[in-house]
Amino acid sequence: MRLLITMLFVIFYMRLLAISKAYVNVALNKPAYQQYQSGGDRYDASNAVDGRKSDLGFGGGQCAVLRSRQTATWWVNLTRIHSIHQITFYFRTNNDGIVTVIIFRKYIADILLGFSVYVSNTTERSQGTLCFKDDNFTRNTIPSVFTTNCFVHGQYVIYYNERQNTYKRVFYGYVWIVLCEVEVFGCPVTGFYGSNCSIPCPDVNCQYCHIETGYSQCCKPGYQGHHCEVACPRGYFGNKCTEKCNDTCSGCNNVNGVCDSGCIPGWRGYHCNEECDRGWYGIGCNETCGHCRNESQCSNVNGTCLIGCDAGFQGDQCKTCEYTCICYGTSTTAHRKLLH
Incomplete structure (x- = not known):
């Protein structure tokens, strides 16, 4: 049993090593937050992104910890939007080999079951992408080191759990945060993809592309279509062409909404949102x-x-x-x- 566990950890770390050579841990030493503080700096949210994971024990001072709550939220701010490949969580253990596995299963697994992982451009998980939701793990199957692929773009990686609903498979009525390290592997700059983040996204109007395939995931403002090849229809502009030009505009820029073609009579300004001054009228208020x-x-x-x-x-x-x-x-x- 001990040999099997050792082999599994070796395979896992070899895989992580291969990934780390290709992608960068963009979460390292970035600002972090957790919903409630627990025990001062010793259990601070920032412990989970400080690069230390030599002591995954409760008292090691290298873990972010939050005790016994109905909801638990932790996030890291990557400080700008990144192209993400995968996210790895190191949960708290006791650093004792086979004893660690027993303790993790008996005392820790239950408080982790049901957790979710989101990537968002804000601190609101509802505005982001759900990368993973645990609906199947049990205390005997949840791993102490968990990795999920998440080929999206975002600025915040959010860990969330709750006990506000009733889960038949949950044994413990509260959730904890016991994150000893969170690693977010991806490209350090947007607009590139590939194993070395060195290939420019192929579509000229693509803002973000799939980190492995280069397929457009988000067009630059003013464009739409599978390859971001279509400009916004007349009267619309901006991200996903969802913003409407002012009705007083004779024709607006598809990117920023500026009325490049001028205003209808009686209006002026970059966005044709200003009436002519008193005593003036007509095209250009002339x-x-x-x-x-x-x-x-x-x-x-x-x-x-x-x-x-x-x-x-x-x-x-x-x-x-x-x-x-x-x-x-x-x-x-x-x-x-x-x-x-």
Whole structure:
């Protein structure tokens, strides 16, 4: 039995060694958090990403520990979005060979059953991707070192467990965090894939691609399609082409929503979200209002005087003299002398 366990650990570590040569542990020494603190720095969340795993015992000072709760959340902030290949968890043991296995099965396994692993761009797991959910492990099958593949992109790796629902296979009514090390293997920069993270993503408008195959997983803002080859349809822009251009925009940039083609009459600004200043109207707000009875009642779209004209003027825009006029100056705001 001891020989079998030793062989399994050797095979596991050889596999990890091969992966570590290809991908980088992007979680090492990154900021970490756990839902509740337990026992000060000795059990701090950061212990799980400090690179130390020589002592996986409860009192070794190398594990993040949270005791007896209904819910348990721990996460590491990778500080920016990374392309992830796989995640490895080293749970607490007692460093005693075969005794470790017995103690782990008898006292630790139950408090781990049902755990989940998420990758998200925020600290909210509901906004991320579920990489793994334990629905099958028992106290006799859950491993003390667990690895799951997760070919996604994200900034936060989140470990979560709960006892708010009833699990028939769970023997212990509370969950603990006993994470002695969490390793997140992936590429240090986005836009590349392959075993050495050296091959550029093949699609020019691809923001993130599959870490093994290079297949587009997320297009750059302004593009969509399997190969990110299709620009957003007219009137839409941004990530996944889900943002709508302003209705006052004659045509907006598919990437950032800037109204490159200008605004409809009466509006101005990069996003055509500003009305013309009082007294101005039309395309580019370049037309001056006529002799409206109230300048603030001049339509910013077509210059119509909404409540009528000043004395002596007529027409929708109040630019026509009611009597024969002699106009001085070339501007529509020039003084006019009425001849009676």
